Amino acid sequence: MSIKAPKGTKDILPEEIVNWHFIENTAEKIFSKANFKEIRTPIFEDTNLFERGVGDTTDIVNKEMYTFIKSDRSLTLRPENTAGVVRAYLEHNIFRESPPVKFWYKGPMFRYERPQAGRQRQFHQIGVEMFGIQDASADAECILLATEFLKSLGLNDLTVEINSLGCNNCRTEYKQQLKNAIAPFLDKLCDDCRTRYEKNPLRILDCKNESCNKLFEEYDLKNKVSGIKLCDECSSHYEKLKSYLDILNIKYVENTFLVRGLDYYTKTVFEIKSNNLGSQNAVCGGGRYDGLVETLGGPHTPAIGWAMGVERLNALIPAKTPALIDYFVVSDNQQEAVKLVSLLRSKGYSAEFDYNSRKFAKQIEKAAKIAKKAIILGEDEIKNNYYTVKDLLTSLQERIDKEQLFS
Ligand code: ATP
Numbered sequence: 001m002s003i004k005a006p007k008g009t010k011d012i013l014p015e016e017i018v019n020w021h022f023i024e025n026t027a028e029k030i031f032s033k034a035n036f037k038e039i040r041t042p043i044f045e046d047t048n049l050f051e052r053g054v055g056d057t058t059d060i061v062n063k064e065m066y067t068f069i070k071s072d073r074s075l076t077l078r079p080e081n082t083a084g085v086v087r088a089y090l091e092h093n094i095f096r097e098s099p100p101v102k103f104w105y106k107g108p109m110f111r112y113e114r115p116q117a118g119r120q121r122q123f124h125q126i127g128v129e130m131f132g133i134q135d136a137s138a139d140a141e142c143i144l145l146a147t148e149f150l151k152s153l154g155l156n157d158l159t160v161e162i163n164s165l166g167c168n169n170c171r172t173e174y175k176q177q178l179k180n181a182i183a184p185f186l187d188k189l190c191d192d193c194r195t196r197y198e199k200n201p202l203r204i205l206d207c208k209n210e211s212c213n214k215l216f217e218e219y220d221l222k223n224k225v226s227g228i229k230l231c232d233e234c235s236s237h238y239e240k241l242k243s244y245l246d247i248l249n250i251k252y253v254e255n256t257f258l259v260r261g262l263d264y265y266t267k268t269v270f271e272i273k274s275n276n277l278g279s280q281n282a283v284c285g286g287g288r289y290d291g292l293v294e295t296l297g298g299p300h301t302p303a304i305g306w307a308m309g310v311e312r313l314n315a316l317i318p319a320k321t322p323a324l325i326d327y328f329v330v331s332d333n334q335q336e337a338v339k340l341v342s343l344l345r346s347k348g349y350s351a352e353f354d355y356n357s358r359k360f361a362k363q364i365e366k367a368a369k370i371a372k373k374a375i376i377l378g379e380d381e382i383k384n385n386y387y388t389v390k391d392l393l394t395s396l397q398e399r400i401d402k403e404q405l406f407s
Pocket residue numbers: 080111113118119120121123124125260261280281282283284285286307308309310311312
């Protein structure tokens with residue numbers, strides 16, 4: 001039986017890689033303009049990092065981690081990259097640098113989820129993290145960066161949703177309010193929601209289970225719990241963010257039910273949703289995580305970041321065709337052909353020839369598929385020191401002296 005790629009993973013084939021390069025190159029261009037530096041951290045980390053960092057009441061940690069033991073050490077394929085970046089930020093004493101410290105990353109993430117359209121077990125994220133700034137201008141900078149990036153990819157028809165989860169103090173009262181509203185139908189909710197009810201009731205609002213969501217509607221949960229009542233500091237932070245977004249002309253929708261799936265968020269959270277994807281419609285998720293650096297053993301450090309799903313971005317971008325190479329050398333003299341190909345490459349052109357030295361017609365046929373121009377190097381050309389250059393787009397053919405090719 002032939003071996004297939006594991007369920008929930010996908011090969012990215014050469015014809016698809018053009019879009020990936022476009023996305024990654026655009027990221028690098030947009031982020032470096034804002035002085036975000038790229039960081040690459042390991043694909044696996046100590047399991048403990050995610051348990052402490054992502055939070056042990058989250059689905060990611062409870063159900064979705066790829067964990068394995070090597071030499072008595074528990075390691076996990078990273079399900080997200082914020083924890084890894086924070087670990088590196090601390091390990092290399094980057095926290096001693098004067099703020100802000102701004103990173104971006106790209107790479108594969110791993111979550112044991114049910115594969116479906118827009119949801120894989122190995123998927124890719126591009127993300128940013130910004131450390132050291134408490135002011136809401138950092139929140140606005142991150143959201144701006146996300147919208148600029150999406151715009152540069154040619155994507156519109158997106159909605160930015162924002163919310164503030166406040167600080168621990170703000171949340172205490174809200175959690176109780178939420179529990180009171182949910183109590184009448186708690187026994188009808190899914191097992192996860194019943195656990196969350198005890199451990200982390202806010203996360204109930206993030207449940208993806210359809211029957212739970214129906215119950216929320218049936219019991220009019222949205223109207224019963226009016227959103228987190230923010231303390232003065234959190235409220236002024238949120239108001240400031242909104243005024244920055246207004247100044248930047250970034251349109252947003254406030255969604256008081258947006259809580260996000262990870263434990264570490266404080267104050268600002270946001271998601272960017274596409275109106276052109278099916279049910280997995282979130283292309284970007286992020287928020288402020290002022291407590292995470294401290295949780296992972298560092299000094300108190302305000303921070304904010306987001307991550308985008310590259311597969312979901314890709315699904316919105318029309319497929320780009322791979323670029324044609326500059327020259328295909330058509331010849332029955334392989335030694336001359338390989339010499340010319342090497343010369344062309346040394347001059348900065350992309351070039352190929354027919355390794356099997358097939359009939360000229362076959363070679364031209366192949367050339368027309370992959371190159372802009374064919375250089376024909378037949379017996380007469382070799383003898384009389386010239387090339388016949390055929391423009392494969394217009395079919396125009398001209399005789400060019402050897403020395404003139406690069407002039
Ligand atoms: P979702 O609500 O879709 O499960 P999430 O809240 O788990 O998303 P984050 O952890 O915030 O997502 O990750 C940020 C982005 O990464 C998402 O908005 C999405 O575009 C992408 N993403 C997350 N999980 C997957 C997955 N299993 N397959 C493909 N893309 C994903």
